[in-house]
Amino acid sequence: MPVTSSVDRPDSAPEGDALPINELFVSLQGEGTLAGVPSVFVRTSGCNLRCWFCDSYHTSWEPTHAWMTLDEIVAEIGSFDADHVVLTGGEPLVHDSAQKLLRQLDALGYHTTVETNGTVVPDAETPLDLASVSPKLASSTPTVEKDPKGEGEWADRHEERRIDIDALATLAERYDRQFKFVVTGPDDMDEIESVLADVRAAAHVEIPDTDVLLMPEGQTRERLAETRTVVAELALEHGYRYTPRLHVDLWNDAPET
Numbered sequence: 001m002p003v004t005s006s007v008d009r010p011d012s013a014p015e016g017d018a019l020p021i022n023e024l025f026v027s028l029q030g031e032g033t034l035a036g037v038p039s040v041f042v043r044t045s046g047c048n049l050r051c052w053f054c055d056s057y058h059t060s061w062e063p064t065h066a067w068m069t070l071d072e073i074v075a076e077i078g079s080f081d082a083d084h085v086v087l088t089g090g091e092p093l094v095h096d097s098a099q100k101l102l103r104q105l106d107a108l109g110y111h112t113t114v115e116t117n118g119t120v121v122p123d124a125e126t127p128l129d130l131a132s133v134s135p136k137l138a139s140s141t142p143t144v145e146k147d148p149k150g151e152g153e154w155a156d157r158h159e160e161r162r163i164d165i166d167a168l169a170t171l172a173e174r175y176d177r178q179f180k181f182v183v184t185g186p187d188d189m190d191e192i193e194s195v196l197a198d199v200r201a202a203a204h205v206e207i208p209d210t211d212v213l214l215m216p217e218g219q220t221r222e223r224l225a226e227t228r229t230v231v232a233e234l235a236l237e238h239g240y241r242y243t244p245r246l247h248v249d250l251w252n253d254a255p256e257t
């Protein structure tokens with residue numbers, strides 16, 4: 001059960017280091033180069049973007065959470081039998097305490113992944129084993145027609161914020177990383193090529209095609225049935241990797257999976 005509905009915790013920030021947590025659970029990593037690895041997921045609430053397709057609606061469009069101190073989070077992570085931790089959201093890096101949590105987890109020997117939209121860069125000394133960066137394409141913008149609330153009031157802000165080439169280049173320079181693009185169809189490919197060209201020009205490190213993954217858009221098995229083959233063929237055609245959404249194949253859109 002999500003933290004918000006299972007635990008009686010304060011819904012305003014407590015004293016000291018704490019994070020607004022939407023859910024905390026163990027599952028198999030469903031996406032990317034570590035797909036299949038048992039991992040504890042820590043999902044913070046709050047995001048600086050509003051993708052129309054966001055599969056974590058209650059961290060972005062209608063955020064819900066319970067505040068947990070870092071000590072409580074670390075203790076709960078320790079109750080599961082897994083040595084990989086995935087910090088996600090929402091956008092976890094909008095919270096300064098996320099960096100403190102990464103430092104604590106590193107000191108305890110965990111392998112850490114951060115799932116990020118690539119618009120926020122942690123402090124240079126923040127330890128991180130894998131930056132799993134998912135830059136947001138124009139096809140993610142919540143236009144009036146696509147906005148789940150039907151208002152389109154986030155479209156301009158989302159559009160202004162969604163790509164920050166310097167931030168993407170800095171993440172690539174500092175960390176082991178994967179660039180995991182959510183693909184809705186062939187029309188997304190030109191923008192993917194252009195974002196990659198800009199990041200490669202700005203970064204002082206090489207970014208091989210093996211660091212680039214195409215992931216089909218889809219919160220449900222039904223939607224993935226429409227997108228996965230198209231996206232797999234685009235990966236083959238362009239020489240990028242394909243990543244499944246194993247958790248959706250296995251558990252559809254159930255919470256805590």
Ligand SMILES: C[S@@+](CC[C@H](N)C(=O)[O-])C[C@H]1O[C@@H](n2cnc3c(N)ncnc32)[C@H](O)[C@@H]1O
Pocket residue numbers: 047053054055056088089090091092115116117118133134180182215216217218219
């Ligand atoms: C909910 S986001 C949280 C982390 C961060 N805000 C981000 O977008 O990368 C976690 C991952 O789910 C992906 N995602 C969200 N909604 C999706 C959808 N409908 N289909 C495919 N991937 C989706 C994101 O692109 C990201 O890789």
Ligand SMILES: Nc1nc2[nH]cc(C(=O)O)c2c(=O)[nH]1
Pocket residue numbers: 027028029030031041056086088089115247257
């Ligand atoms: N199983 C599973 N794998 C995931 N990989 C990234 C996820 C995310 O929401 O960030 C995610 C998720 O929500 N579940």
Ligand code: SF4
Pocket residue numbers: 047048049050051053054055056059060089090091117136
């Ligand atoms: S950036 Fe991530 S959490 Fe934020 S709205 Fe988009 S998919 Fe959801």
Ligand SMILES: [Mg+2]
Pocket residue numbers: 055056
């Ligand atoms: Mg997810």
